[in-house]
Amino acid sequence: MNIHRGLNCMDFDLTKEQKMIRDEVRRFAQKEIAPRAEEFERTGDYPYEIMEKMAELGLMGLPFPEEYGGMGGDWVSLHLVIEELSRADANFGAILDVTTSVVGQELFVFGTEDQKQKYLVPIARGEKIGAFGLTEPDSGSDAAALRTTAELQGEEWVLNGIKQFITNIGLNNASVVLVAARVKRDANGEIISTFIVPKDAPGFKLGEKYRKMAMHASATHEVILNNCRIPKDNLLGDPNRGFAQHLAVLETGRISIAAMAVGVAQACLEEALGWAQGRSQFGQPIFNFQAVQFKLADIAVAIELARNMYLKAAWLKDQGRKHAFEASAAKLYASEMAEKAASDALQIHGGYGFMEEYPVSRYYKGIKMLQIVEGTSEVQRMLIARSLSRGPRN
Amino acid sequence: MIYQLNNSQKEIQKAAKEFAKGEFDKDLAYELDKNQEFPEKIWKKAAELGFIGMCFPEKYSGGELDVLDNVLLAEEFCRKDSTIGSALMLSAFASECLLRFGSNEMKEKYLPRVAEGEMLSGVAYSEPETDAAFDSLKTTAVKDSNEWIINGEKSYVLNAGMAGFYCVLCQTNGDQGTSLILVESDREGISAVDKGEKLGLRMTATSDLKFENVKVPLEHLIGKEGNGRKQLQTVLDESCILIASLALGTAQGAFDRALDYVKQREQFGKKIVQFQVTQHKLADMATKIDQARAIIYGAARSFDAGKRDVKLACMAKLIACRAAVEVASEAIQLLGGYGYMTEYEIERFYRDAKNMEILGRAPANLRDIIAASVIGRIK
Numbered sequence: 001m002n003i004h005r006g007l008n009c010m011d012f013d014l015t016k017e018q019k020m021i022r023d024e025v026r027r028f029a030q031k032e033i034a035p036r037a038e039e040f041e042r043t044g045d046y047p048y049e050i051m052e053k054m055a056e057l058g059l060m061g062l063p064f065p066e067e068y069g070g071m072g073g074d075w076v077s078l079h080l081v082i083e084e085l086s087r088a089d090a091n092f093g094a095i096l097d098v099t100t101s102v103v104g105q106e107l108f109v110f111g112t113e114d115q116k117q118k119y120l121v122p123i124a125r126g127e128k129i130g131a132f133g134l135t136e137p138d139s140g141s142d143a144a145a146l147r148t149t150a151e152l153q154g155e156e157w158v159l160n161g162i163k164q165f166i167t168n169i170g171l172n173n174a175s176v177v178l179v180a181a182r183v184k185r186d187a188n189g190e191i192i193s194t195f196i197v198p199k200d201a202p203g204f205k206l207g208e209k210y211r212k213m214a215m216h217a218s219a220t221h222e223v224i225l226n227n228c229r230i231p232k233d234n235l236l237g238d239p240n241r242g243f244a245q246h247l248a249v250l251e252t253g254r255i256s257i258a259a260m261a262v263g264v265a266q267a268c269l270e271e272a273l274g275w276a277q278g279r280s281q282f283g284q285p286i287f288n289f290q291a292v293q294f295k296l297a298d299i300a301v302a303i304e305l306a307r308n309m310y311l312k313a314a315w316l317k318d319q320g321r322k323h324a325f326e327a328s329a330a331k332l333y334a335s336e337m338a339e340k341a342a343s344d345a346l347q348i349h350g351g352y353g354f355m356e357e358y359p360v361s362r363y364y365k366g367i368k369m370l371q372i373v374e375g376t377s378e379v380q381r382m383l384i385a386r387s388l389s390r391g392p393r394n
Numbered sequence: 395m396i397y398q399l400n401n402s403q404k405e406i407q408k409a410a411k412e413f414a415k416g417e418f419d420k421d422l423a424y425e426l427d428k429n430q431e432f433p434e435k436i437w438k439k440a441a442e443l444g445f446i447g448m449c450f451p452e453k454y455s456g457g458e459l460d461v462l463d464n465v466l467l468a469e470e471f472c473r474k475d476s477t478i479g480s481a482l483m484l485s486a487f488a489s490e491c492l493l494r495f496g497s498n499e500m501k502e503k504y505l506p507r508v509a510e511g512e513m514l515s516g517v518a519y520s521e522p523e524t525d526a527a528f529d530s531l532k533t534t535a536v537k538d539s540n541e542w543i544i545n546g547e548k549s550y551v552l553n554a555g556m557a558g559f560y561c562v563l564c565q566t567n568g569d570q571g572t573s574l575i576l577v578e579s580d581r582e583g584i585s586a587v588d589k590g591e592k593l594g595l596r597m598t599a600t601s602d603l604k605f606e607n608v609k610v611p612l613e614h615l616i617g618k619e620g621n622g623r624k625q626l627q628t629v630l631d632e633s634c635i636l637i638a639s640l641a642l643g644t645a646q647g648a649f650d651r652a653l654d655y656v657k658q659r660e661q662f663g664k665k666i667v668q669f670q671v672t673q674h675k676l677a678d679m680a681t682k683i684d685q686a687r688a689i690i691y692g693a694a695r696s697f698d699a700g701k702r703d704v705k706l707a708c709m710a711k712l713i714a715c716r717a718a719v720e721v722a723s724e725a726i727q728l729l730g731g732y733g734y735m736t737e738y739e740i741e742r743f744y745r746d747a748k749n750m751e752i753l754g755r756a757p758a759n760l761r762d763i764i765a766a767s768v769i770g771r772i773k
Binding site (some may be wrong): 042053133138139140142145164165210211212214241265280281282289292306323337343346347350351353355356357361364365368370371373376377378381 | 408426444520524525526527529530549550589590591592593595600611613660662663671719723726727731733734735736737741742744745748751752756757758763
């Protein structure tokens with residue numbers, strides 16, 4: 001019998017390398033991040049020193065080839081890493097999601113050799129952070145309605161518009177934001193192209209920092225492009241397919257959000273289980289109560305399912321196979337089950353749960369964001385339904 | 395009107411709405427929530443207008459109004475602002491301990507000051523190791539000539555550090571019984587230990603209280619010696635209706651904001667309210683809210699009629715708090731990215747709703763009571 005481990009047959013084992021990186025990152029995250037997660041969230045200060053360590057471990061460029069500053073790893077590994085980081089603090093999962101899964105990948109897949117050397121390599125090495133510019137004030141779920149424009153004037157593109165809810169662009173080490181904008185073709189109409197917009201370009205203005213419910217260590221800003229001039233060469237990929245490029249990498253972003261949600265839910269389960277075993281009420285540990293046991297059982301089942309979903313989507317991606325449905329399904333399910341996991345974990349803690357001294361209240365606030373970013377739950381359902389209408393998947 | 399409010403109830407609803415509209419300020423709410431501060435100025439004004447302690451008898455500066463009136467007030471306040479509304483409505487929390495069981499002297503001395511906005515009230519019953527039946531209290535009150543000497547530690551005391559007095563559940567007579575004892579907050583030996591940052595209801599203080607040889611006169615016993623646990627349960631039963639009403643207002647407020655938004659917001663070339671999914675979400679949200687409202691009003695009426703349907707009160711809290719959490723969550727979802735931003739307030743309603751669910755009687759406790767009531771005696 002010919003068994004291709006991890007290739008074409010049903011095999012739920014991780015490879016040696018995948019296990020190694022997961023275990024290494026778990027140790028790192030539990031030792032260096034978890035004890036300080038409350039502090040990061042409270043102060044809202046971006047933890048640059050942790051970022052440096054993540055870069056040293058090679059996490060920022062994990063799935064990219066070594067020649068571009070990466071580790072030559074696979075997408076399954078990256079997502080195991082995202083789960084482990086998020087289990088300690090979701091802010092760090094968010095960094096890898098935006099910088100690596102989305103921005104890094106878009107540069108890697110669609111960039112020219114020069115663009116990769118100039119922009120991808122520093123990002124993959126963890127020296128720089130990238131940001132993703134799609135959403136606008138009047139264009140959220142309806143991403144195609146974006147209004148930002150780009151016009152070629154001589155050797156430069158001139159961009160005008162507002163990009164909203166841009167994660168990480170406010171950081172000191174943020175270098176570029178990938179901006180989707182409308183370009184007038186001729187009398188016949190417009191196309192959407194994607195541009196690499198350096199933060200120091202003339203006409204680039206960082207708007208105010210948004211005040212959010214949580215995820216404070218992950219800064220979110222508005223970006224204002226007012227006659228923002230960038231070199232002609234900063235057009236990314238096919239000018240006719242800018243929108244499709246942008247959406248293609250968001251597919252991976254969805255797998256990343258699913259992995260984040262699983263990480264946070266796992267942390268909820270551990271906190272709730274530990275609490276249930278340690279806390280006595282009515283003369284016994286509350287774990288002994290069936291009502292508590294069943295809540296924990298349901299959380300564990302949901303995590304198991306969501307983890308398998310994101311791993312399958314990442315694996316399909318590694319195989320070069322279609323995974324749009326799987327990515328959307330994983331994102332939708334994982335972010336919704338995680339809200340319930342956090343809510344129930346908080347409930348098991350009782351009054352202690354809403355004190356920020358206990359991490360569950362932080363998980364609860366953070367998780368809601370995961371149902372919104374990279375396409376809301378509603379958008380995922382739209383995409384899934386649309387894919388159903390196209391006939392059977394396999 | 396299915397709720398059959400009479401004219402005086404409608405008047406209260408209207409007055410509460412106008413007050414909240416005039417006084418609850420969004421920017422102020424953001425700051426107070428951020429800094430965990432009590433809305434003192436608004437509270438003083440609310441007291442001046444008679445909104446605090448509205449159910450107290452007139453001789454104690456109350457309005458002698460019904461439980462249902464208080465429900466309407468809580469609902470309107472929280473609808474406008476879940477955090478400010480809760481802080482005001484909870485400012486008189488557990489004054490019922492005095493109102494129902496206290497001596498005339500106590501009532502005369504403290505209730506008017508609560509109603510007039512001079513002091514907050516608090517009740518201290520939970521302990522780090524206690525359970526919902528309060529069977530294993532470590533806080534003790536020992537009689538020493540003409541005084542009680544209180545020692546122990548209470549956790550999660552609402553309004554702690556701010557209240558003028560606390561109704562403290564103490565073990566008296568050794569293991570035999572518990573009693574509620576009134577303790578002024580300025581008695582020597584009391585210290586409040588702040589619990590730090592909270593998820594929601596951040597304008598209402600929550601602290602632990604330590605009692606070290608705190609002495610109060612014997613007359614500070616509330617009600618009957620040995621009846622403390624029973625009296626407290628009675629007050630907690632009643633509080634279910636109040637907290638349910640806070641949740642109801644919170645749910646309604648989140649719903650109002652989401653409805654406004656979906657009617658304005660355009661995506662895919664039309665108002666998002668035109669999408670069937672949005673409409674059905676709104677339908678589900680409204681259904682949950684009205685379900686909660688119906689059961690709360692029912693419970694309040696039963697209390698006003700002297701029937702005290704505790705099961706219904708517990709059901710009201712269970713259903714209303716869940717509705718608030720779910721409606722607020724769905725409201726955030728309808729606003730998408732905006733929903734997660736403080737600017738649109740719903741994120742605060744969402745946090746507050748979750749706190750309300752745990753406040754007072756927690757869901758597991760409510761289910762225990764409801765189950766016991768529907769099961770009856772097992773043969």
